[in-house]
Amino acid sequence: MSNLAQRVITAVVAIPIVFFLLWFSDYSRIGLMCFLAGVGAWEWAGMACKMYKGPDTRYLSFASSLALTLAWALSKGDYFGMPAVPYVVGMTFLLIFAIYIGLAYAKVEIDHLFPWLVMQLGAPLYVGLWGGMNVLMMGNGQGFEHCYPFILVMTSMWLCDTVAYFFGKFAAGKGPFGRHLFAPSISPKKTWEGSIAGSIATIAWVTYWAKCTSALSVFGAEINWVSAIVIGLLLTVAGQAGDLLMSALKRWSGTKDSGNLFVGHGGVLDRCDSFYLAAPALYLLMDFLQKLG
Structure with missing residues (x-):
């Protein structure tokens, strides 16, 4: 089967699922965004691990980006029937930042420490902290x-x-x-x-x-x-x-x-x-x- 045929079949299957999740409720919307952020960060971490010696952070990247996306939703309020939670995004990121720094100091050799830290932090920074803002354009219902x-x-x-x-x-x-x-x-x-x-x-x-x-x-x-x-x-x-x-x-x-x-x-x-x-x-x-x- 050609790549174009595979693309078309995947699109035919995936697009209705995505639109259903966007239509159904705030739970399904935020769940979709958290899932995509987590998997995207997992993929980013996997690519970064190829280039610098250090611990495998794919699970940490998944959890970090998922948490930051969810934090954006909580900061906005109205989701899940909850009021806005102040400072939740900043507090979540500070915790993630501290975990990454501690992991780098404990597990990464000094020759690779800074490039490893920058590239691994890129996943929650870009996918979770920045990309997670997309939930701010959604509402509940x-x-x-x-x-x-x-x-x-x-x-x-x-x-x-x-x-x-x-x-x-x-x-x-x-x-x-x-x-x-x-x-x-x-x-x-x-x-x-x-x-x-x-x-x-x-x-x-x-x-x-x-x-x-x-x-x-x-x-x-x-x-x-x-x-x-x-x-x-x-x-x-x-x-x-x-x-x-x-x-x-x-x-x-x-x-x-x-x-x-x-x-x-x-x-x-x-x-x-x-x-x-x-x-x-x-x-x-x-x-x-x-x-x-």
């Missing part, structure tokens, strides 16, 4: 209306990746389109043509949904055409930057796929790499526009 902003990010990243992949694979280098490599030292198959095509599709998608629907009304900020285009541009730039960051991590560690959770697609970091950067970027922008307005 049953229905898609409680997570429209995240769905907008998710579908935008899927659209950008899909258009860039197919355009770069089948159109770039043919007819009027050239074939200029986007980041050959990181991801040799990516082209500027595919990136631009994906960006245009994403900006159009985001502009329509941000301006013509209630997808971002939860933030209370007025969305005009200019701000909608800016939001679309932010998402496509942040998403592709997140994609390149994970590609660089895989190339640095000599890893083809971060994992094998999604047949034909790879692991969580292969599929959700763009979410971890784009979703928090959207939340911070919308929070800024809300306060500005």
